[in-house]
Structure formats: structure tokens, C-alpha cells
Amino acid sequence: MASSEEDPDKTEIRNDLGAMNPELPDEVPTVPHVPQGTDLQALVGSSLDHYQIESLVGQGGMGAVFRATDQRLDRLVAVKVVPILHRKADAMRRFRIEAQSAAKLDHPNIARVYNVGETQQWNYIVFEFIEGINLRQLILERGPLSVDDATYFTCQVAEALQHASERGVVHRDIKPSNILLATDGKAKIVDMGLARTTALDRSQGDQTASGTTLGTFDYISPEQAHDPREADVRSDIYSLGCTLYFLLTGQPPFPDGTALQKLLMHGTKMPEDPRLFRDDLSDPLIAILKKMMAKKPRDRYQSPEDLASDLRMLAKLDNLAWSSDLAEFAMAQRPSRRSWLEALLPSLLCLTLIGAVTLWLWNANQVDAVFPIPKVEIASVSIDAGDPTTLTKPLDNNPKGDPLVAPPKPQPESPLEKQPLAVASLQADANVTELLVGDNLDDLETLQSLFSDEKPKTFKSLDEALAQAASLTTDCRIWIAQDCNLQKRWRPPGAEPSRSIAIRSIRDKRYAIRIDDSAVSGRTGEYSCCFELDGGQLSFSDVDILWNLPASSPTPKALVAARPGSRFAMENATLTISGPSASSLPSLLAIDAQNRDAPAGATNLNAPRFSDLRIEQCSVRGDCDLVQADPTDRLEIRIRDSWFAISGSMVVSQALRTIQRSPRIRVEIADSTCISLKPWLRIQMSNTNPYPVAVVRVANQCIFAGAKSLVEWDATDCTDWVFASQVKKLDDLGRWVDFRGLDNAYDGGSIEELIRVQMSMSSEELQIDTDSNLLRNELGMEVLGVWQQKPAWDPLNMHQSTPIAIPLGTLGFDIGAPMGRLPEFPNR
Numbered sequence: 001m002a003s004s005e006e007d008p009d010k011t012e013i014r015n016d017l018g019a020m021n022p023e024l025p026d027e028v029p030t031v032p033h034v035p036q037g038t039d040l041q042a043l044v045g046s047s048l049d050h051y052q053i054e055s056l057v058g059q060g061g062m063g064a065v066f067r068a069t070d071q072r073l074d075r076l077v078a079v080k081v082v083p084i085l086h087r088k089a090d091a092m093r094r095f096r097i098e099a100q101s102a103a104k105l106d107h108p109n110i111a112r113v114y115n116v117g118e119t120q121q122w123n124y125i126v127f128e129f130i131e132g133i134n135l136r137q138l139i140l141e142r143g144p145l146s147v148d149d150a151t152y153f154t155c156q157v158a159e160a161l162q163h164a165s166e167r168g169v170v171h172r173d174i175k176p177s178n179i180l181l182a183t184d185g186k187a188k189i190v191d192m193g194l195a196r197t198t199a200l201d202r203s204q205g206d207q208t209a210s211g212t213t214l215g216t217f218d219y220i221s222p223e224q225a226h227d228p229r230e231a232d233v234r235s236d237i238y239s240l241g242c243t244l245y246f247l248l249t250g251q252p253p254f255p256d257g258t259a260l261q262k263l264l265m266h267g268t269k270m271p272e273d274p275r276l277f278r279d280d281l282s283d284p285l286i287a288i289l290k291k292m293m294a295k296k297p298r299d300r301y302q303s304p305e306d307l308a309s310d311l312r313m314l315a316k317l318d319n320l321a322w323s324s325d326l327a328e329f330a331m332a333q334r335p336s337r338r339s340w341l342e343a344l345l346p347s348l349l350c351l352t353l354i355g356a357v358t359l360w361l362w363n364a365n366q367v368d369a370v371f372p373i374p375k376v377e378i379a380s381v382s383i384d385a386g387d388p389t390t391l392t393k394p395l396d397n398n399p400k401g402d403p404l405v406a407p408p409k410p411q412p413e414s415p416l417e418k419q420p421l422a423v424a425s426l427q428a429d430a431n432v433t434e435l436l437v438g439d440n441l442d443d444l445e446t447l448q449s450l451f452s453d454e455k456p457k458t459f460k461s462l463d464e465a466l467a468q469a470a471s472l473t474t475d476c477r478i479w480i481a482q483d484c485n486l487q488k489r490w491r492p493p494g495a496e497p498s499r500s501i502a503i504r505s506i507r508d509k510r511y512a513i514r515i516d517d518s519a520v521s522g523r524t525g526e527y528s529c530c531f532e533l534d535g536g537q538l539s540f541s542d543v544d545i546l547w548n549l550p551a552s553s554p555t556p557k558a559l560v561a562a563r564p565g566s567r568f569a570m571e572n573a574t575l576t577i578s579g580p581s582a583s584s585l586p587s588l589l590a591i592d593a594q595n596r597d598a599p600a601g602a603t604n605l606n607a608p609r610f611s612d613l614r615i616e617q618c619s620v621r622g623d624c625d626l627v628q629a630d631p632t633d634r635l636e637i638r639i640r641d642s643w644f645a646i647s648g649s650m651v652v653s654q655a656l657r658t659i660q661r662s663p664r665i666r667v668e669i670a671d672s673t674c675i676s677l678k679p680w681l682r683i684q685m686s687n688t689n690p691y692p693v694a695v696v697r698v699a700n701q702c703i704f705a706g707a708k709s710l711v712e713w714d715a716t717d718c719t720d721w722v723f724a725s726q727v728k729k730l731d732d733l734g735r736w737v738d739f740r741g742l743d744n745a746y747d748g749g750s751i752e753e754l755i756r757v758q759m760s761m762s763s764e765e766l767q768i769d770t771d772s773n774l775l776r777n778e779l780g781m782e783v784l785g786v787w788q789q790k791p792a793w794d795p796l797n798m799h800q801s802t803p804i805a806i807p808l809g810t811l812g813f814d815i816g817a818p819m820g821r822l823p824e825f826p827n828r
Contacts, residue, residue, distance in 0.1 A: 040064045043081065047071075048124055049117055051079055067129065070114070076129040077114060081122050104167045109160035111180070111190045130190075131183050135247065136176035140740060143250055143666060143696040147280060148320040150247040153179065155311040155323060156187040157240055162304035164189075165233040172231050174239035175219040176246055217259045218252035219243060222267035222295055234297040237307060241292025241300075249277045250738070253293070267295060279660060282318050433474050435465045436506075438481035462503075462513065463488045475500040480543070483512045489520065491532045500537040512826055513540075515547040520557055529558045529590065533566035541571040544826040547622075549579035549586060558590035564633040566591075567612040574825050577622030578799035585648045588620065589613050590628040591635055613637045619822050621645045622799040625678075629653040631664050631693045639669040643817035645801035649682040649707075650674055655689040663696045663738070670700040673816040677798070679712035679756065680704060681737070686717050696738045703816040705747035709756035711737055716758050745815055 043053045043066060051068045057078070058065045068079045103113050115126040135153065139145070145153075157179060164171060171178075171189065180188045217225075221238035224231040245253050253271030254262050274289070275281050288310050294300045301307040315323035434456040459465040462484040469476040470492070480503065492499065505511045520528045530547075531538055538560060549557065557580070560568050568589055580586055591611050611633055617640070620626070625648035629635045637651070644650070651665060674680065683692050692713055704710065715721045737755065803822055 040081070043122075048079060048081070048119055048122060051077060051124075051126060053079065068126075070126070078127040078129045080125045080127065082124070083122060104169055105164055107160050107163040109156045109186060109188055110163065111188050127190075130180055130188055132181045132188075134177045134190075135179045135181060135187075135243070138181060139176065139246065139250055141700070141742070142668065142698055143663065143738065143740065144278065145247045147248070147282075147285065147318065148315075148322045150244060151285075151311055151315060151320055151323040153181070153187040153247065154240060154244045155308050155315075157189060157243075158237075158304040158308040158311065160187075160189050160304075161233060161236050161240065162308065165236075165304060170231055170233055171236050171239075172224060172228060174236050174243060176243050179243065217262045217266075218246075218254070220263070220266060221297075223297060225263045225266060232297070233304060234300050234302065237292055237301050237304060238294075238297075240304075240307075241289055244289060244292065245271060245274060248281065248289075249274050278663070282314075284314050284317055288314060431474055433469075433472050433476045435459060435468060435476060435478045436481060437462050437465045437478060437484060462486055466490045466501075469501055472499070475502075477502045477504075479504060479506050480511050480513070481506050481509070483514070485514050485516060486530060487516045489530060489532070492534050492536055500539075502537075502539045502541070503543065504540065505542040510542055510544065510823075512544040512546055515545070515559075517548075517550060520549075529561035531560045533560060533562040533568065535563060535565040537567040537569070539569040539571070540573050541569075543573050544823075545573065545575045546826070547575070547577045547586075549577065549623075557584075557586035558628065559586070559588050561590045562611055564591070564611055564630075567614075569614040569616075570618050571616045572618065572823050574619045574823050575622070576799050576825060577624040580623050585623060585625050587625045587628040587648075587652070589626070591630040591633050611635050615639045615642050617641045617821060617823065619643045619803060619825060621801045621825070623647045625652045626650045626676075627652065629665055629693075631656045631689075633664075635665045637665070637667045637669075639667070639672050641670075641818055641821060642672045643803045643822055644673065645675040645798050645803075647677045647798040649678040649712075650676050650680045651695070652682045652684070653693050655683055655685045655713075656691045656693055657689050659691050660694065663694045665693060665695045667695070667697045667699075669697070669702055671702065671816070671818060673703045673705075673803070675706040675801075677706045679707045679709045681711045683711075683713050684717075685713060685715040685721060687719060690715075690718060690721055692736045694736050694738070697740070699739070699741035699744050701743045701815040702741075703745050703747070704751065706751075708752050709754070710739075710746070710751060711755045712758060713755065714758045718759070721759060743815060 041056055043064075044055060046053055048068075050071045052071055053066045053068045055067045056064055057067050064081055066079045066081060068077050069075070070077050106112065111130060112128040113125060114128065117124055117126075144150075157174070161171065161174075173191065174189070178189060178191045180190050182188055219239045219242040221231060221235040224235045242253050254265040254269070257265065271293070273286075275286065288307070291299070291301060292307065301310075311323070314320070436456040436458045437460070438458060439460045456479070457468070459468065462478070462480065463486065465478045466488070469478065470490070476499070478501065490501075503513075515530055520530055545559070547559065559575075559577075562568065575588065577586060577588075613627060613635070615638070620642065621644070624646050626644065626646060627635070627637065627650065629651060631653050651667065653665065656664075681695055681697075685692070802825065803817065803819055
């Protein structure tokens with residue numbers, strides 16, 4: 001989760017500040033590196049006191065974080081270790097204060113410290129061990145969060161800051177990478193390396209030298225940039241506001257410029273309105289964000305509790321389902337109204353004790369809110385070893401040593417982690433009707449043993465079973481026990497359009513579904529398709545779908561045509577599409593939000609305003625596009641462990657009438673191979689719809705090959721393309737094409753440029769480049785010839801393609817579709 005790489009802003013400040021800002025002192029904080037001969041990896045398998053070191057989790061400039069077992073209490077812990085060689089007075093003071101500050105705090109949204117100690121070679125702090133992912137990495141991998149998710153996490157952090165503030169602790173380094181999302185859905189603040197206890201006697205000197213700027217410059221408050229000793233809890237609120245901005249937009253408030261320029265902008269300039277990036281941010285949310293990020297501390301929220309209270313109210317006003325739970329919890333925990341005597345009694349007691357307290361404070365340098373931790377005489381250290389509670393895959397299991405190995409995903413269902421569509425199971429469910437398709441069911445008793453409920457109703461054809469499903473008021477699972485032909489188009493019943501239909505082969509079997517052209521019918525002005533969805537769900541698993549089309553068709557064709565809010569899934573399935581002409585390619589899924597009327601009697605008014613396509617462990621080939629999107633509808637596509645060889649594009653969409661910078665299409669794809677002979681993403685412009693659709697693609701360990709361009713904006717039908725003047729602005733293009741991810745390979749033998757802009761008289765090309773701003777969020781990207789012998793792809797015969805293993809010895813590890821787990825195409 002946490003990266004072991006050093007924060008680029010901190011590196012940049014060391015290079016730039018001293019020379020560029022005459023008002024700042026020459027002394028700039030430096031982080032020495034672990035000296036040669038200090039083998040942190042050698043600690044693995046050894047013990048520090050009673051802590052058994054198991055694996056190295058992250059390594060920074062001077063130290064490291066290890067996963068360990070507390071052998072006395074038999075629990076997992078995170079141990080932050082610093083070599084004795086780094087005992088510099090100021091740095092070790094910070095190391096000790098980190099432990100002392102964390103020890104004062106006991107809150108479910110703050111990583112707890114258990115112990116601090118030293119050996120002959122090492123100083124260490126023992127923290128709570130948390131499985132999860134930090135918010136910076138989460139955004140890099142998945143893009144901006146929903147408003148509900150962002151509000152939920154921000155409110156939790158605000159409550160944690162309130163707890164810290166009440167105990168005199170200011171964090172001073174609130175940022176996405178220091179907020180951990182645990183597997184139970186809790187946000188936890190980690191890394192107290194810059195924390196300060198406000199009760200410190202300033203005559204003793206702060207742990208930060210006067211005038212030395214500490215913090216991360218994308219999220220630092222103006223007063224902290226001026227003098228860290230001036231930072232109080234309102235500085236943390238400012239940094240949390242910058243973090244909320246990042247969660248909503250995918251970038252910090254001031255993403256460009258040197259470290260000095262960022263410092264100046266924090267003090268003098270307002271960031272871009274986040275509504276330029278997305279259109280679902282309400283006025284109350286913007287008001288909260290502006291107040292958090294006010295330049296003057298007196299204009300901000302004066303306490304984190306005030307902020308948390310407004311966020312809870314926002315959850316109610318904007319009907320944020322997940323965040324509303326926080327509001328209800330806060331109401332439940334709120335004490336009942338007390339009598340005047342009950343309210344006054346604590347004050348009277350305080351007046352009685354004030355003399356004794358004053359006398360005690362006169363002699364004390366600092367008051368601990370909890371039991372003090374043992375004071376160890378160690379010289380303190382400034383370390384950048386990453387989050388102490390970070391969990392990534394252990395380095396010995398990660399041959400690349402990459403810090404961005406995907407961690408365990410949160411288990412509870414939430415808006416952040418949408419659960420995959422439920423494919424049919426054999427468990428009895430009173431709300432699901434089971435149907436069975438088979439012409440010759442002599443062994444019906446054996447088949448019946450697969451079902452735990454009453455005998456399912458049987459049908460001789462898939463058409464008959466689908467007709468029965470249309471008359472039901474419950475969700476339906478259709479089990480097929482033979483190869484089937486689909487000869488009729490299926491449409492949802494008008495009264496119950498949002499039901500779920502799951503089609504799959506019986507257990508341990510695999511059957512084919514052949515689609516006749518007669519099943520692909522459509523009315524004037526609508527997609528001709530085999531299945532139509534109106535806010536419902538359709539899934540296929542353990543089947544082979546075969547679709548042979550005529551060479552020409554008067555209307556567009558799709559296997560599934562869906563209205564907004566519909567969901568379609570394929571799992572362990574194959575799809576082969578053959579026959580159409582190159583000028584009339586069908587799609588697996590077509591989103592048709594504008595041209596089709598809702599079926600008579602449809603009342604599906606509560607369907608989500610996005611459509612959803614999920615493909616897992618599938619093989620898809622043929623003469624087709626994968627998805628035809630409608631820009632007026634939001635579309636989410638998730639693909640994993642799959643292989644594609646198609647003559648069209650993976651995603652095709654019309655352009656927009658007006659500028660909308662918030663992403664309309666989001667694709668998450670992992671461990672897959674995509675061979676598309678047309679650009680991976682194709683946007684079709686027109687005079688009435690001249691603006692591109694914003695697309696986010698998050699890809700991990702995938703292979704992309706086939707077309708000359710990854711992205712094509714086709715403006716050949718535009719006589720006057722109003723967007724043309726912005727085409728060459730690379731930084732602006734990144735707002736429309738946001739490619740992010742980890743360890744992807746692009747076939748340099750076929751892909752020549754990232755974006756091609758087709759215009760009526762010419763073609764503009766932007767060369768693909770690993771240093772391009774457009775690919776700044778692609779980590780570990782490779783452009784290389786991935787084929788030992790490049791296949792001769794025929795655009796008219798992609799339906800005959802078969803998966804080919806691609807050895808990528810230059811990368812040192814396997815990426816792309818897992819050949820051994822892909823379903824095989826049928827030989828029938």
C-alpha cells in the first residue's frame with residue numbers, strides 16, 4: 001500500500017528552495033540515505049526484543065517498516081526501524097515525538113502505537129498492523145472517488161483530528177498517502193513523523209527548526225509553509241481540505257509547478273473549481289470545501305468537530321447512503337440533554353481544582369493524556385520509511401520489489417467496492433425462480449440432485465424458458481443442459497423491468513448458445529439486439545455464445561442493448577461473432593439511452609444512473625466492437641483475466657454537445673490481453689456534438705496491441721470543429737484521456753501514437769511516449785515488441801483467432817491474460 005519511494009515534493013524542495021527563495025534560510029531539511037552495509041533486509045527472520053520480523057513492507061530514506069509478530073501477545077504488528085547510525089539530535093527528537101504523540105491517542109481512526117525501544121543497532125516503534133491501501137494509491141489505481149466515499153472518509157478523519165486536538169496533538173502532514181483505508185472500511189491516520197504536541201514549552205524549542213518548512217507541498221497550509229510552529233488543528237483542516245479535493249478530482253489543488261510555486265499558490269491562489277472535473281458536486285459540498293481551504297485560519301472551521309458536523313448534514317442533504325450511517329451513529333452517541341445542575345457541576349469542580357492544576361502545570365513541561373510510554377535515550381531520527389501500518393505484498397514474494405502491489409480489497413460492501421454481479425448459484429432462494437432447459441432429460445433425477453429445492457420447471461428450448469422468465473415477478477436462473485438456439489428477441493416485461501436473469505450451464509458442463517439472425521430484431525430508431533435491458537441485470541456463465549451475422553444490416557446490432565442503470569456480466573464464457581461487414585460492426589453491449597422508449601408500464605425510476613459491464617475469465621473474439629457507449633449515460637466497465645481479439649474497438653462513443661469534464665466512461669481492466677484492430681477508444685465527433693467524452697482507464701498488468709492508435713477522435717464529419725484549437729494542449733488532453741495503472745505493455749510493433757485526431761482534411765498524431773504528460777499516471781509502462789512472431793491479423797477473420805501466449809522476458813514477469821485459466825473456444 002504505501003510506496004517506499006521518496007515523496008517527489010520533498011525531493012524537489014531540497015533542490016529548489018534554497019536557490020529560489022531568498023527569504024528562506026539556507027538550511028533545508030535533508031534525508032540521508034541508509035549507508036552501505038546497513039542491510040535492512042537482513043532483519044527478516046530475526047527478532048527485535050520479543051518482535052519476530054517476518055517481511056519487509058516498505059523502505060524509505062533512512063529506515064524501513066516491517067511486518068512482525070508480537071510473540072508475547074501473539075498478534076501482528078508493524079515495526080518502524082531506524083539504524084543507530086542515524087542518531088542525529090534533531091532527527092531523533094522527531095522520532096521520539098512521533099512515538100509520544102501517537103501514544104497519547106486512542107481512536108478507531110488513528111493507527112495505535114504499542115511500544116518504542118532500541119537495540120545495539122536499531123531504534124524502533126511498534127504500531128498497530130493494518131491491512132489495506134492508502135488513499136493516494138487507491139486514487140492512482142481507480143481514479144476519483146464518489147461523493148459518498150469521499151465524504152465518508154473525510155468525516156472519519158475529521159473525527160480523528162478532533163480526538164488528537166483535544167489531546168494537544170497536531171499532525172501537520174495530513175495527505176492521502178497518510179490515510180489508510182482498512183479492510184473494514186475505516187479510514188485511519190498513520191505516520192506521526194511531523195506531529196507536534198501543542199503543550200510543548202516553546203522555550204525548549206520545537207522539533208522543527210525555525211523557518212524550516214516541513215510537510216508535503218501539495219497539501220500544506222499557508223501558515224505551516226511560513227513557520228511549522230504556527231500550525232494548529234486548523235492547519236490540519238486545510239490539509240484535509242486539499243486531500244478531499246484530491247479524492248474528488250484525482251489531482252491536488254495545485255498539481256503543476258515547482259515546490260516554491262506550490263507554496264506561493266497555497267498562500268495566494270484558489271484552486272480550479274472541482275466542478276470543472278465532474279458535475280455531481282452539490283453547492284453545500286463546494287461550500288464546505290471552500291471553508292476548509294480558506295487561506296486565513298480564522299476563516300476556516302475552527303475545530304474538526306464543526307467540520308464533521310457539516311459533513312454529516314451534507315450526507316443527509318445529498319442523500320449519501322454510506323455517509324448517512326455516520327450521521328445516524330453520531331446521533332445515537334449524542335448524550336441526552338442534562339439538567340442545569342448536571343451541566344454546571346463539572347465547571348464547579350474545575351474551579352475547585354484550578355489552583356492545584358495551575359501549580360502542577362508550573363512544574364511540568366508536558367502533560368500526557370494517556371499513560372506515558374517509556375522514555376528511551378535515543379538520538380532522534382527523521383525517517384521517510386513510509387506508513388508504519390502499511391501492508392503490501394512482502395518483498396520476498398514480489399520479485400519486482402514494487403511498492404504498488406495491489407493489497408487486499410475491503411471486504412464489506414460499500415459504494416467504493418461494488419460487488420460483482422451475482423451469477424447463478426445452486427443454493428435455494430425464495431426470491432429466485434429456477435428453470436431448466438433440456439430436450440432429452442432422461443437423467444433428470446441425476447440433474448435434480450443438483451438442486452436443493454423443489455423440482456425445477458423444465459423447457460425444451462431457451463426461447464421457451466425466456467418467455468416463462470418474462471412472466472415471472474421474481475429474479476430467474478435458467479440452467480441449460482444442452483446446446484441451445486436463440487431464435488427470439490428477449491425483452492423485459494413492462495411491469496418488472498429491473499429483474500435479474502442469469503443463464504448458465506449445469507454444474508461441471510459447458511454448452512453453446514447459438515444466436516439466429518431472426519432473434520436480432522428491432523423497431524425503427526432503436527438498436528436491433530438479442531437481449532434488451534431496462535435497468536435490470538443479465539449474466540452468462542459457463543457457456544459458449546456463437547453469433548453469425550449477415551454481411552449487411554440496416555440497423556446497428558448488439559448482443560445486449562441496455563437503458564441507463566442496466567447491468568450485464570459474463571464469467572467463464574466465450575463469445576464468437578462472425579459475418580458482418582467492416583462498415584457495420586455489432587457490439588457485445590450497446591448503451592441506448594436516447595432512442596428507445598421505455599416499455600409500456602415501466603416504473604423503474606430508481607435505477608442507478610450508470611450502466612455496468614463486468615467480464616471475468618472470458619475469451620472474446622470476432623468482427624465487432626466490445627461496447628457502444630452513450631455519452632449521456634455513465635458507464636462502468638470492469639474486466640479481469642480475459643482475452644480479446646476483435647476487429648473493432650474496445651469502446652466506441654458519440655461525442656458530447658457541451659463540455660463535461662467529469663468522466664462519463666470508466667474502465668478498470670486487470671490481467672487481460674486486448675487486441676483491437678481499431679483504436680482501443682474511438683470517439684465520433686459531429687457538428688452538433690463536437691466535444692470529446694472524458695474517459696478514465698485504470699489498467700494493471702495488461703497487454704494492448706493491434707491498432708495504430710490507442711485513442712481516436714474522429715472529427716471527419718465536422719465542417720468546423722470548435723474543439724480543434726485545444727487539441728495540441730497536452731495538459732488539457734489529459735483531462736479527457738486519463739490512462740493510469742501499473743505494469744502494462746504496449747506493442748510497439750503496431751501502436752505508433754497515443755492519440756490520433758482525424759479531421760476532415762488532415763490527421764493529427766500525438767506520439768506515444770513513456771514521458772508524455774498523458775501517461776503520467778502509468779507506472780511501470782513498457783513499449784516493446786511483445787510478439788516473438790507477430791500474428792497476421794485479418795480484419796475479416798478475427799472470429800478465428802485463438803489466444804497466444806506472449807513471453808515477456810524483458811519485463812521479468814508475466815502479464816496479460818492467464819492462458820491456463822481461459823475458457824477454450826468450442827470446436828462445434
